[in-house]
Amino acid sequence: MSAVRVQGLTRIYPASDGEQVRALAGVDADFAAGTFTAIMGPSGSGKSTLLQAAAGLDRPTEGSVWIGGTELSRLSETQLTKLRRGRIGFVFQAFNLIGALTVEENIVLPLRLAGTLPDRAWLRQVIERVGLGDRLRHRPSALSGGQQQRVAIARALASRPEVIFCDEPTGALDTGTAAEVLTLLRGVVNEHGQTVIMVTHDPVAASYADRVMVLADGRIVHDMPQPGADRIAEHLAALGRRPHAATPSAMGLSVATAGAPR
Numbered sequence: 480m481s482a483v484r485v486q487g488l489t490r491i492y493p494a495s496d497g498e499q500v501r502a503l504a505g506v507d508a509d510f511a512a513g514t515f516t517a518i519m520g521p522s523g524s525g526k527s528t529l530l531q532a533a534a535g536l537d538r539p540t541e542g543s544v545w546i547g548g549t550e551l552s553r554l555s556e557t558q559l560t561k562l563r564r565g566r567i568g569f570v571f572q573a574f575n576l577i578g579a580l581t582v583e584e585n586i587v588l589p590l591r592l593a594g595t596l597p598d599r600a601w602l603r604q605v606i607e608r609v610g611l612g613d614r615l616r617h618r619p620s621a622l623s624g625g626q627q628q629r630v631a632i633a634r635a636l637a638s639r640p641e642v643i644f645c646d647e648p649t650g651a652l653d654t655g656t657a658a659e660v661l662t663l664l665r666g667v668v669n670e671h672g673q674t675v676i677m678v679t680h681d682p683v684a685a686s687y688a689d690r691v692m693v694l695a696d697g698r699i700v701h702d703m704p705q706p707g708a709d710r711i712a713e714h715l716a717a718l719g720r721r722p723h724a725a726t727p728s729a730m731g732l733s734v735a736t737a738g739a740p741r
């Protein structure tokens with residue numbers, strides 16, 4: 480069963496010089512329920528655009544997106560908002576927590592916005608999983624970066640969504656804290672059967688996934704079962720050597736030495 484499917488996904492942006500930017504050029508992909516996928520590729524290859532379209536945050540120029548059995552282009556803006564609040568979770572690099580609210584209030588905010596009552600037993604599990612039970616009354620500013628990202632993950636999980644989309648969730652974290660956050664995402668897939676789709680530049684982060692998809696120029700150029708951090712880095716470095724492709728430094732390449740515990 481697919482948690483997310485995209486077909487013929489094309490996104491064209493108007494550019495300031497009157498030209499057009501083809502950020503996605505007909506992407507087909509199927510993300511099975513209960514799997515963890517990393518989306519990688521050079522800067523400007525279309526990763527965030529793919530994530531935004533697949534998550535219903537942006538409407539594609541052409542093509543279709545399904546979340547479970549629901550095709551997004553058939554939905555009104557109100558229906559799309561409802562679907563995003565109930566069936567999708569988001570985690571961003573910049574945490575995006577509300578400073579005036581406590582940790583607990585941040586976690587339940589999407590449920591309040593959706594006007595739904597929290598499933599108390601599920602929330603307890605989520606809070607226990609992210610290890611923030613003793614921080615619920617704190618403001619986000621009193622927490623470390625890793626703890627703030629764990630609040631953001633708990634918030635993404637609060638509605639018990641089918642899919643969690645993450646855009647560079649460890650981009651602002653040090654290596655050790657990043658490993659904790661990635662282990663948490665891995666556990667969400669292994670133990671709760673949720674689906675995680677994560678954009679990352681980091682081969683070590685990608686090595687926590689079941690599958691690695693690499694984009695270049697708005698197309699999928701590699702789609703492989705977890706090959707390990709070293710192989711991922713090699714694939715990315717090879718892409719960087721192609722004519723006209725982004726340089727390895729623009730890809731934020733780091734030399735990967737460690738694989739991830741699964």
Ligand SMILES: Nc1ncnc2c1ncn2[C@@H]1O[C@H](COP(=O)(O)OP(=O)(O)OP(=O)(O)O)[C@@H](O)[C@H]1O
Pocket residue numbers: 492493494500501502520521522523524525526527528529
């Ligand atoms: N709102 C926009 N308006 C115009 N062009 C855009 C817009 N958003 C993205 N683009 C262009 O679309 C292409 C793909 O951008 P996207 O952000 O998806 O790439 P990315 O792979 O996520 O890059 P990065 O790794 O640097 O975040 C780029 O050429 C970018 O400049």
